[in-house]
Amino acid sequence: MSVWDSIVGQQQVVEQLKAIASGDPKAIAQSWLICGPPGSGRSNVARAFAAALESPDHGLGDEPTKAAQQVLAGTHPDVTVLATNKVTIGIDEVRNIITTSEQMPSTAPWRIIIIEDVDRMLERTTNVLLKEIEEPSEHTIWLLCAPSAQDVLPTIRSRTRIVNLAVPSTQAVAAFLEQNGGFEPKIAVRAARLAEGHIGIARLYAKNEQVMSDRDELIVGVLGLRRASDAVLLAGNLIDNAKAQAEAEVKVKAAEAEADFRRVNGLGAKDRIPPKLRGAYNAIAKKDELKRQTTRLTRDVLDRALNSIASIYRDVAVLQNNAEDSVGLINLENRSSITELSVRLTRGGAVRRLEDIAVARRRLAGNGNPVLVFEALFCSLIAS
Known part of the structure; x- marks a missing residue:
């Protein structure tokens, strides 16, 4: 298994980065912007590239070297990843990682800094980062990740080498789920189709029946919208399901963090936390x-819901333009209802509903009240 085996549907980019990692170190750009839509694997590409850069075999071997394994596992001392579970990346986090970037690598050729979701930075935070991106320390490489180059400030993208990722095909994602997740072919294909090329969501659909069921319920609900009361009820159900999914995932992550803390400190699952460790332990579960x-x-979760809703009108447009044979439908399970909707809507009506979904996405991004945003959206989707 090579360092690149976790990369799905990006063969052209992989070959390009392989050649760069194994080429002249003096010719390697030190600031990169890896762009791709959500789920395209941009963070995985950044990690694989970092592993190849730090590995003695430049990532060309059939099996990862020890250095490459450490990078991929997140334990290499010279590779730092800045990710966030918050809405934005804080300015103090960026200042801290800049300090790290200025240190000489301890065991490898490069000190590598990976920033996931650099688009989550506010402008003043990005300006703190700008000087380091423009003039990196001699032995430092920056790998920034974002959905697209347009999602970061022009001053950042003009100072980086941009790598654009494609949306992985359904076949590639399904094959990945079968080979790396052990999922049955039927489940893998359906999850890949509904995820629309998003690897992480495809994996989520394949392993979590409740998440898949919530999506099915949402699609049926949107297709069944007839009156304003339907819209209000559907919005309420969606918000409740989103909160429940998020709370469940946070609990799982908190439990994993607690288990890791106990393991690292040699404590059993029921051992009392020693007083000297209690402060660090309590920090794990800060309310x-x-x-x-x-x-x-x-x-x-709500953003994923918007993608699912948009897929309905994408399918409507496919049927209206007789393009099913060439591009297929996403919501095959709902083909009959979508066919009926494609007859009731004009082509302009389908496009207008896609625009309404885009408006809802902007309102959510602007901290609009989720209940009101989705009530308004679902009311606008009602087909007469």
Whole structure:
């Protein structure tokens, strides 16, 4: 298994980065912007590239070297990853990682800094980062990740080498789920189709029946909208399901963090926490931090819901333009109802509803009240 085996549907980019990692170190750009839609694997590409850069075999071997394994596992001393469960990346986090970037690597050729979701930075935070991106320390490489180059400030993207990722095909994602997740082919194919190329969501659908059931319920609900009361009820159900999913995921992550803390400190599951470790232990389960994580994850679930809703009108447009043979339908299980809707709506009506979904996404991004945003959206989707 090579360092690149976790990368799905990005063969052209992989070959490009392989050649760079194994080429002249003096010719390697030190600031990169890896762009791709959610789920395209941009963070995985950044990690694989970092592993290849730090590995003695430049990531060309059939099996990862010890250094590459450490990078991929997140334990390499010279590779730092800045990720966040919050809505934005804080300015203090960026200042701290800049300090790290200025240190010489301890065991590897490069000190590598990976920032996931650099688009989550506010402008003043990005300006703190700008000087380091423009003039990196001699032995430092920056790997920034964002959905697209347009999602970061022009001053940042003009100073980075941009790598654009494609949306992985349904076939590639399904094959990945079968080979790396052990899922049955039927489950893998359906999860990949509904995820629309998003690897993480495809994995979520494949392993979590409740999440898949919530999506099915949402699609049926949208297709059944007939009156304003339907819209209000559907919005309420969606918000409740989103909060429940987010809270469940945060609890799982908190439990994993507690288990890791106990393991690292040689404590059993029921051992009492020693007084000298209690402060660090309590920091794991801070109520404010868990609340922020729940808010962030709830937004992620609602954003995923918007993608699912948009897929209905994408399918309507496919049928209206007789393009099913060439591009297929996403919501095959609801083909009959979508066919009926494609007859009731004009082409302009389908496009207008996609625009309404985009408006709802902007309102959520602007901290609009989720209940009101989705009530308004669902009312606008009612087909006469």
